[in-house]
Amino acid sequence: MPPAKPSLELLRSLTDEHVLQALICEQRLTRAEIAARTGISKPTVGESVRRLTEAGLLRDTGERTTGRGRIGSYYALAPDLGVALVVGIAPEGVVAEAMDVRGQLVAREHEEVGRPARPEQVAQALRAVAERVLADTGRARLAVVSAADPVDRASGRLVHLPDAPFLVGELSPVEVLASLLAGPVTVDNDVNWAARAERAASGPESLDDFVYLYLGEGLGCAVVADGEVRRGSGGLAGEIAHVLTRGPGGHAVAFTDVFADLRLRQHHSTALDVDRLLSAVDTDGDRADETLAALAEAVCGVISALVAVTDPQLVVVGGAWGTHPAVLQAVSDRAAELPRSVPLRPAQITTQPALSGARAEALRDLRAAISTRRQQPT
Amino acid sequence: MPPAKPSLELLRSLTDEHVLQALICEQRLTRAEIAARTGISKPTVGESVRRLTEAGLLRDTGERTTGRGRIGSYYALAPDLGVALVVGIAPEGVVAEAMDVRGQLVAREHEEVGRPARPEQVAQALRAVAERVLADTGRARLAVVSAADPVDRASGRLVHLPDAPFLVGELSPVEVLASLLAGPVTVDNDVNWAARAERAASGPESLDDFVYLYLGEGLGCAVVADGEVRRGSGGLAGEIAHVLTRGPGGHAVAFTDVFADLRLRQHHSTALDVDRLLSAVDTDGDRADETLAALAEAVCGVISALVAVTDPQLVVVGGAWGTHPAVLQAVSDRAAELPRSVPLRPAQITTQPALSGARAEALRDLRAAISTRRQQPT
DNA sequence: AACTCTAGTCAGGAGTGTTGCCCAAACTGC
DNA sequence: GCAGTTTGGGCAACACTCCTGACTAGAGTT
Numbered sequence: 001m002p003p004a005k006p007s008l009e010l011l012r013s014l015t016d017e018h019v020l021q022a023l024i025c026e027q028r029l030t031r032a033e034i035a036a037r038t039g040i041s042k043p044t045v046g047e048s049v050r051r052l053t054e055a056g057l058l059r060d061t062g063e064r065t066t067g068r069g070r071i072g073s074y075y076a077l078a079p080d081l082g083v084a085l086v087v088g089i090a091p092e093g094v095v096a097e098a099m100d101v102r103g104q105l106v107a108r109e110h111e112e113v114g115r116p117a118r119p120e121q122v123a124q125a126l127r128a129v130a131e132r133v134l135a136d137t138g139r140a141r142l143a144v145v146s147a148a149d150p151v152d153r154a155s156g157r158l159v160h161l162p163d164a165p166f167l168v169g170e171l172s173p174v175e176v177l178a179s180l181l182a183g184p185v186t187v188d189n190d191v192n193w194a195a196r197a198e199r200a201a202s203g204p205e206s207l208d209d210f211v212y213l214y215l216g217e218g219l220g221c222a223v224v225a226d227g228e229v230r231r232g233s234g235g236l237a238g239e240i241a242h243v244l245t246r247g248p249g250g251h252a253v254a255f256t257d258v259f260a261d262l263r264l265r266q267h268h269s270t271a272l273d274v275d276r277l278l279s280a281v282d283t284d285g286d287r288a289d290e291t292l293a294a295l296a297e298a299v300c301g302v303i304s305a306l307v308a309v310t311d312p313q314l315v316v317v318g319g320a321w322g323t324h325p326a327v328l329q330a331v332s333d334r335a336a337e338l339p340r341s342v343p344l345r346p347a348q349i350t351t352q353p354a355l356s357g358a359r360a361e362a363l364r365d366l367r368a369a370i371s372t373r374r375q376q377p378t
Numbered sequence: 379m380p381p382a383k384p385s386l387e388l389l390r391s392l393t394d395e396h397v398l399q400a401l402i403c404e405q406r407l408t409r410a411e412i413a414a415r416t417g418i419s420k421p422t423v424g425e426s427v428r429r430l431t432e433a434g435l436l437r438d439t440g441e442r443t444t445g446r447g448r449i450g451s452y453y454a455l456a457p458d459l460g461v462a463l464v465v466g467i468a469p470e471g472v473v474a475e476a477m478d479v480r481g482q483l484v485a486r487e488h489e490e491v492g493r494p495a496r497p498e499q500v501a502q503a504l505r506a507v508a509e510r511v512l513a514d515t516g517r518a519r520l521a522v523v524s525a526a527d528p529v530d531r532a533s534g535r536l537v538h539l540p541d542a543p544f545l546v547g548e549l550s551p552v553e554v555l556a557s558l559l560a561g562p563v564t565v566d567n568d569v570n571w572a573a574r575a576e577r578a579a580s581g582p583e584s585l586d587d588f589v590y591l592y593l594g595e596g597l598g599c600a601v602v603a604d605g606e607v608r609r610g611s612g613g614l615a616g617e618i619a620h621v622l623t624r625g626p627g628g629h630a631v632a633f634t635d636v637f638a639d640l641r642l643r644q645h646h647s648t649a650l651d652v653d654r655l656l657s658a659v660d661t662d663g664d665r666a667d668e669t670l671a672a673l674a675e676a677v678c679g680v681i682s683a684l685v686a687v688t689d690p691q692l693v694v695v696g697g698a699w700g701t702h703p704a705v706l707q708a709v710s711d712r713a714a715e716l717p718r719s720v721p722l723r724p725a726q727i728t729t730q731p732a733l734s735g736a737r738a739e740a741l742r743d744l745r746a747a748i749s750t751r752r753q754q755p756t
Numbered sequence: 757a758a759c760t761c762t763a764g765t766c767a768g769g770a771g772t773g774t775t776g777c778c779c780a781a782a783c784t785g786c
Numbered sequence: 787g788c789a790g791t792t793t794g795g796g797c798a799a800c801a802c803t804c805c806t807g808a809c810t811a812g813a814g815t816t
Contacts, residue, residue, distance in 0.1 A: 005417055006392035008771050008804065014384035015773085032794050039383055041774050042795075069793020070781045162717050209611035223603075223687060225610065230603040232689025233587035237603070242717045243686045244622055244630065244679045252622065252630035252679065254717075301622045301630065305683040308621045309601060311610020339540050339620045339632075386773065386802050393804085410763050419805050424764070447762025448812050 012048075015040060019048045020057065020371040023077050027102070028061055030072035049075055057081065057370065077101055081370055084362035085130060085140035085181070088355045089147040089158075090190070091117050091167040091217075095355065096129040098137055101370060103363045107133040119169035123176050130180050141369055142183035144362040145173045146193045146354040148218070153235030156187035163256055164241045165218050165271035183369065186361065190354035191238065191318075192229045195222035197349050197357030198316050210314040211306045212347070215299065215322030217271045219255060223310050241270075245301025248294060258298040262291065274320045281326050296330040303331075304338050318347035390426075393418060397426045398435065398749040401455050402479070406439055408450035427453055435459065435748065455479055459748055462740035463508060463518035463559070466733045467525040467536075468568070469495050469545040469595075473733065474507040476515055479748060481741045485511040497547035501554050508558050519747055520561040522740040523551045524571045524732040526596070531613030534565035541634055542619045543596050543649035561747065564739065568732035569616065569696075570607045573600035575727050575735030576694055588692040589684045590725070593677070593700025595649045597633060601688050619648075623679025626672060636676040640669060652698045659704050674708040681709075682716050696725035 004010055018038045023029060029037070035045040052058040058075050065072040081101045088095040093112035097105050109129040113121055134140055148167045149158040156174040160166045174185045195212035212222040221238040223230050231237050240255055247253035248261050259265050259272050264280070266273045280291050299322075303315055315335075321327055323346045332344045349356060382388055396416045401407060407415070413423040430436040436453050443450040459479045466473040471490035475483050487507040491499055512518055526545045527536040534552040538544045552563045573590035590600040599616040601608045609615050618633055625631035626639050637643050637650050642658070644651045658669050677700075681693055693713075699705055701724045710722045727734060 004392075005396070006389045006804080008389075010392075011384045011386075011389060011772060011803090014382075014388075018384065030794065043775095043797085044773050046795075047772090065794075066782085067793085068783045068791075070779085070795065072794040221687075225601075225603060225608040225615070226606070228604070230608065230688070232603065233691035234689050236718075237687060237689040239689070239718075240686045243683050244624060246622060246630035250629050252624035252628060305621045306687060308618045309599075309615060309684060309687045310608070311612050311615040311617070313611035340614075340617075384773080389772090389803060408763065420764070421766085421806095422804055425803090443763075444813090445762085446760075446814050448764070448810090450763040 012051075015044060015048045016052055017371050019045060019052060020077070023058070023075065024101070024367050024371065028063065028074040028076040030065060030074055032072060034075075077370075082139075082141040082182075082366070083134070083137045084366040085134065085143040085177070086355065086358050086362045087126065087130065087143060087145040087173065087177070088190070088352070088358065089122065089126060089145065089168055089171070089173065091115055091148060094122060094125045094129050096126075096133040097355075097359070098133045098140065099359060099362055099366070101363075101366055103359075106137065107135075109133050117168055119171050122168055123171055126171075126173065126176050130177055134180055139180060139182040141181075142362065142365050143173075143177050143181055143185045144358045144365065145177075145185060145187040146190045146358045147171070147173065147187060148190050148354075150239055151187050151189050151235050153231050153233070156185060159236075161236070161239055161241070163254070163270050164239065165266075165269055167218060167271070186365070188229075188231070188358075189220065189222070189235070189238075191220040192222045192231065193355070193357030193361070194318060194347065194349070194353035195224055195229055195316070195357070197353050197360065198318075198347055199224060199227075200357070200360055201348050207314065209310070209312050210316060211310060211312040212316045212318060213299075213303070213306070213322060214319040215317065215327075216319035217274055219272070221302075221306065223306075224312075225310060240302055240306075243302050243305050245298045245305075247298060255298060255302050258294070262294060272321075277321050278324060281321075281324065292326060292330045293334075295327060296334040299331045300334045300338060303335055303342070303344075304340070307338070307340050307342050312342060315342055315344045316347050317344060318353065323347065323350075393422060393426050394430055395749050397423060397430060398455070401436065401453065402745050402749065405480070406441065406452040406454045408443060408452055410450060412453075455748075460517075460519040460560075460744070461512070461515045462744040463512065463521040463555070464733065464736050464740045465504065465508065465521060465523040465551065465555070466568070466730070466736065467500065467504060467523065467546055467549070467551065469493055469526060472500060472503045472507050474504075474511040475733075475737070476511045476518065477737060477740055477744070479741075479744055481737075484515065485513075487511050495546055497549050500546055501549055504549075504551065504554050508555055512558055517558060517560040519559075520740065520743050521551075521555050521559055521563040522736045522743065523555075523563060523565040524568045524736045525549070525551065525565060526568050528617055529565050529567050529613050531609050531611070534563060537614075539614070539617055539619070541632070541648050542617065543647055545596060545649070564743070566607075566609070566736075567598065567600070567613070567616075569598040570600045570609065571733070571735035571739070572696060572725065572727070572731035573602055573607055573694070573735070575731050575738065576696075576725055577602060577605075578735070578738055579726050585692065587688070587690050588694060589688060589690040590694045590696060591677075591681070591684070591700060592697040593695065593705075594697035595652055597650070599680075599684065601684075602690075603688060618680055618684075621680050621683050623676045623683075625676060633676060633680050636672070640672060650699075655699050656702060659699075659702065670704060670708045671712075673705060674712040677709045678712045678716060681713055681720070681722075682718070685716070685718050685720050690720060693720055693722045694725050695722060696731065701725065701728075 035042045059078045061074045063074040083098040086097040095110040098107040109132045111125040157172045191214040208227040214220040242254045244252045264277045400415045413420045437456045439452045441452040461476040464475040473488040476485040487510045489503040536549045569592040586605040592598040620632045622630045625636045642655045
């Protein structure tokens with residue numbers, strides 16, 4: 001992209017952006033503080049604050065400085081800048097939250113759905129919670145959706161893959177939510193959101209290339225390369241059910257088929273029976289050891305493929321049975337023998353990892369939407 | 379990254395950038411033409427041209443417009459803006475080229491190296507060709523290196539992986555070339571460069587997510603996600619020798635071991651014996667069919683892993699035996715039966731694909747280095 | 757010879773950011 | 787209680803960039 005054409009207007013909007021950015025970071029500031037933070041001169045900041053206040057983006061909070069010196073006025077972002085909608089869709093139910101530009105939740109609703117979930121049911125629940133959450137605030141400026149199924153990148157629809165369990169079902173969050181929104185909808189897989197949350201939680205240390213392996217009722221994985229989740233052309237990157245691995249007898253079988261062989265699937269479904277798996281592993285005896293060894297072998301086959309293709313600095317393991325201590329230990333031990341070994345660790349974020357990643361994205365997008373709005377409409 | 383601090387100087391440098399950019403695209407332009415192209419007003423362009431000419435970045439070519447109207451002066455980039463060094467390192471030998479900001483080769487040298495290549499030999503040859511190429515131009519402003527071995531991302535060193543053939547050997551192009559350069563060195567694997575060239579050749583149609591599978595003496599692959607080659611944390615993404623696939627008897631074996639089983643490796647090496655492979659495939663008879671089927675099965679196991687992990691829109695196949703018609707056909711046929719099938723096609727660029735990708739990068743970097751140089755030193 | 761066309765320049769003006777100075781108001785110390 | 791200090795804010799002057807519109811120069815065209 002060529003840099004923007006130089007013009008005075010560009011300069012001015014850049015100044016406004018800096019001022020808004022400062023107030024996004026700091027909540028409330030006087031004009032002098034903004035000037036000190038941004039390095040922009042006081043008169044310029046004063047002018048920018050005047051413009052932004054007139055435009056309704058900033059507000060004099062009424063608070064005044066105390067202490068030495070002349071009293072100053074604190075300015076802050078206007079409280080009515082709109083909210084972002086954060087949505088989590090899982091087979092158990094639907095959650096919706098409204099978040100303001102400060103990152104504070106202004107509303108939260110959830111609704112459970114009986115299993116197996118029918119798509120119309122989920123859609124209806126989704127619509128309902130979103131409406132309730134936005135009842136007080138009006139249309140949301142954007143929405144970020146986490147869904148427990150593969151998501152088509154272009155359309156945002158939940159899609160079904162062969163031999164993968166369809167947990168939620170055919171559903172288009174974009175269409176369901178369209179009328180409640182005044183902006184874009186971002187839909188992605190829950191594992192991808194969890195990976196983003198994990199990256200954010202890793203702090204300033206750069207966790208730019210890693211893999212988040214999700215081992216639960218479904219089998220999934222998120223690939224983070226150069227600091228971003230990579231979704232592939234259709235959004236289906238990381239759908240590892242069909243990766244060949246080493247199954248019973250040393251045969252090459254698809255990852256998902258290992259669980260059929262081990263009789264760890266739910267009836268009439270390709271979804272894993274997690275309870276059965278965990279109890280099989282927890283029972284003492286040779287049988288449990290065999291199962292553990294088979295699982296570790298299969299998982300490590302997948303890990304070796306992930307390592308070969310993406311060269312991660314770390315493999316994060318999440319999901320109900322992947323983080324089970326015995327499983328994790330068995331997998332780690334086996335992984336250490338791989339030709340290219342990679343550190344393994346359980347996910348750090350365990351409570352609502354996907355939703356927390358989606359929240360962070362929603363906040364970033366909402367702030368960007370506010371601070372980069374060039375061209376104020378008269 | 380927060381946007382640059384607004385200032386008058388920023389505006390001016392933006393104008394200069396636009397002017398330089400226009401002359402990078404168009405070779406020679408009059409001030410009026412620059413104004414028309416960039417949308418900047420004539421007086422401003424005139425001022426910018428004056429500045430840049432004084433700084434030595436632009437030059438009045440002496441050419442004048444003909445036709446109706448007042449004669450105008452053509453300006454062009456100064457001819458002494460420096461060159462980029464493009465280097466290709468392969469087991470057969472070393473190539474070096476010097477390229478100017480117009481993308482024209484001003485010098486080219488190559489030197490063959492006997493096989494097996496010893497690292498010191500290669501380093502010496504590299505140094506020699508680079509010196510010869512830069513003899514007339516002085517230090518290069520940057521270098522782009524393509525190497526036929528895995529490259530460590532942080533250091534740019536060629537590295538050895540277990541069970542992968544070390545074609546060139548322990549070598550640090552950065553150190554070898556350091557004294558000939560006045561800028562950064564970019565080192566990457568030849569397959570990655572070939573993939574970039576392939577992407578560039580695909581034209582305006584967006585080929586943003588694909589996989590370049592290289593099947594030659596070595597086995598490699600490049601992963602392009604969201605328009606960029608993804609190298610992984612250490613630069614070893616795509617080193618697929620150890621991906622599990624289906625070998626003889628349906629057993630799960632590492633990709634590279636399939637060739638040991640098929641006796642298609644060179645003696646005392648993990649490198650493939652390409653000649654033997656091709657003749658085995660070309661001989662008519664059941665034996666050839668068996669070999670073909672085994673190869674197709676093994677390759678498709680790897681492809682299914684690549685597809686699962688990266689979800690490419692396309693798999694490009696390159697390399698000496700991968701593009702052999704019989705092999706390609708067998709692989710395509712087998713790949714169509716995969717649970718998630720993906721189009722396959724041979725590489726479009728067949729002559730020096732890696733070098734051509736490296737050239738494009740060198741040109742882009744060189745132009746960026748010139749056009750974004752803020753702050754002209756007095 | 758007059759007209760047309762075009763590259764380049766000049767003059768004036770609008771808009772932006774900066775420096776430096778001053779003022780107002782609150783606290784601090786005597 | 788009073789002077790000194792400290793701090794946010796405002797004002798004026800200046801420097802700089804870009805733009806518009808008019809103008810000039812010089813060659814081809816009629």
